Amino acid sequence: MSTKSISNKTKVALVGFGTIGSGVARLLLAEGPRLARAAGIPIELAHVVDPDLKRPRNVTLPEGLLSNDLDRALGDPDVRVVIELIGGTGVAREVVLRALDAGKNVVTANKALVATHGPELFERARRVGRTIAFEAAVAGGLPVIATIGQSLTANRIESIEAILNGTCNFILTHMEQYGLDYADVLAEAQRLGYAEADPTLDVNGADATQKLAILAQMAFGATVDWRDIPRAGIDSIGLSDLLCAEMTGHRIRLIAAARRSPEGIELSVGPTLVPEDAPLADVQGAFNAVSIVGDMAGPIFLQGYGAGQNPTASAVVADVIDTIAGRTAITQAALELWSTPSREPATVRDPATIAGRFYLRVNVQKELDAAAQLSRVLAEHQTPVDSLTQYDDEDSQNLAGIVFLTGQTTEGRIAAAVQQMETLPFVHPEIVRCRVADA
């Protein structure tokens, strides 16, 4: 696969020398003999490229390795693999395309890039006969890409339900465990480094949705713009929601879900009531977890760290080894990722038609018939009510929370019902809506 395969070592270039990049560099420099055995040939970190040459990192590079000269790295004919750890979809996209055009294979941890520009990048990779490996882009150190793309190839995947954002899981489980409010836990998560200073892309579900789009491509061949996947974040979830969920035997997790149905692939991301005896309900703190159902293997559950310097470096370097050893090229030829596949292309189901049960919390100005009026709205939208709970607001005598667990309905009906509820004069924004996962 390389013109240099008769050489006695393989060179790699690392572009993006931040936290993950430092972890990857340290691993490549420190574990040479072990990685050489795994790859079949010694791996030499030959270039580290970053505009910031001064910032202190927790790895010491050999003299002359770090530069801001991308051209030199891409122009080195001995470099077979370029590791992109810049992040984002701008410069990173340019670097990946240029690396492919220069004949390099690419390894990336960049979910935003793969989810947004997958079709363009993989078309280019196929055209130039190179590969793009991205295990680290979804669930960090957890081998979910390898499990779907390789270990479960004999299966038709039926469904995936996953916790793909450690920040959200830390916040929800910390609220649950210590009885704290969202804002307090978010502040603590920021203090501990589990949440960014600007946590928007984590808590609004965008990060998990990008990862789900990648899994939907891997498992179902479903090509979807991640921005078209129905998505809700956790920022509206209060402690009262966790308590209400608990009373009905559930815990709330931010779940990214993909499911095969006769009408197409069902995709959604949002806070979800998970039965308390399901493995996903036991996932605590910053862990990620993925539950995959194959028609032959049955349910498979994976849990591990989805982010962080070392777990992500573990996945990046495994991809580097797979690429050099030749497994990535074999796997990607079979997977036909983001291409016009030789099989029937998967269609994505209209989200409005996806069936399910729902949890609604409506904050209301106390009125005698508030619950009745809200129930009537649900009835008008063909949505049965399985249970209804009303409780007084702790902070105001005039306010109450009304919680519904619905029977089977559709996303579209619930959306319409919620929209209509919000026009009622006694209803306070915003109405909290969660899916209820099947037991």
Added chain:
Amino acid sequence: MSTKSISNKTKVALVGFGTIGSGVARLLLAEGPRLARAAGIPIELAHVVDPDLKRPRNVTLPEGLLSNDLDRALGDPDVRVVIELIGGTGVAREVVLRALDAGKNVVTANKALVATHGPELFERARRVGRTIAFEAAVAGGLPVIATIGQSLTANRIESIEAILNGTCNFILTHMEQYGLDYADVLAEAQRLGYAEADPTLDVNGADATQKLAILAQMAFGATVDWRDIPRAGIDSIGLSDLLCAEMTGHRIRLIAAARRSPEGIELSVGPTLVPEDAPLADVQGAFNAVSIVGDMAGPIFLQGYGAGQNPTASAVVADVIDTIAGRTAITQAALELWSTPSREPATVRDPATIAGRFYLRVNVQKELDAAAQLSRVLAEHQTPVDSLTQYDDEDSQNLAGIVFLTGQTTEGRIAAAVQQMETLPFVHPEIVRCRVADA
């Protein structure tokens, strides 16, 4: 890798047409296009070999496929892969060696064969330039071999703790859930098909120990005769043990454990008190689960079906695809399985020196100072006592159970203490001993 790689299809032969064989045959026959995409070439099931040509199976083979003629299958030059599903270590070993000598690659689900004859089989495979894939031999449909051998290659594995026998886990969790005795649950497990008519190799831990020996080779390069691994079964575990464990915040699972230590690889299989908040404590029924700690990835937890027709067929056919596509050859060249490795060979630690905490239940004829005498024995063997509980036997006024949780000691000291306790006149056999897993 094959002289026939320019052909437009690849032939495989299946040897052993029992439950798993039927599942594999059905999958290969029913899912041709999907498997062809994954393998890069259509896969033709060309021979099914079994001495029993009459027994009904839940798959219908095309005319002429089933025979008892192994020579014909091995003599077919178009066959690239032989799937061994005979089981056991006699005929199966002969078939695998003959298949390798005939230039075939082998896929097997046979943990007893790989654990017992690994060195011989892999030496032969290397000599003839062929591969032996065995994902299905450990934890069935759960991709634990692929995770260790491929996804975690950038890691130094620190430890593995695993539930590798679904029958034992079904029995223990069923006792726990319904408050039933071992014998009653075993009978029910046999009725439901979760336990064999002769369950010896499951309940005495031999099956789990064979699988652990394979994992120890994969993860640490430790070559060990599985019969040398300290092993205890679950047949001495009573309901009272489950209750005593629960009182101290534990659940009892049959755990196969491998751990790297400065003194060598620590290996053991036996009933173990697992902290109730550990993922392994939540594993219910016939599931298998594997908890792997890598120095970079941190803890990774996998759960799924470790046996059964479809899960096992899923892993077997994934191996067939990996073998045909060429990934297996790449991976096995790097892993140097059961060979004289290019790295420092791993030593297995003397089991007697392995440190840990222990649970002991001693049934005694009631005597005033029974607990004191037993405690004195532990003290004589440098074993501190963390807690001591005495309870009356439900069936006899004259009997009592005395339960110890020890502090840190060694396997050797505990074994000696137990041996000495058994010489005391008021002690009834047999003393139940479990390891206590670290929190």
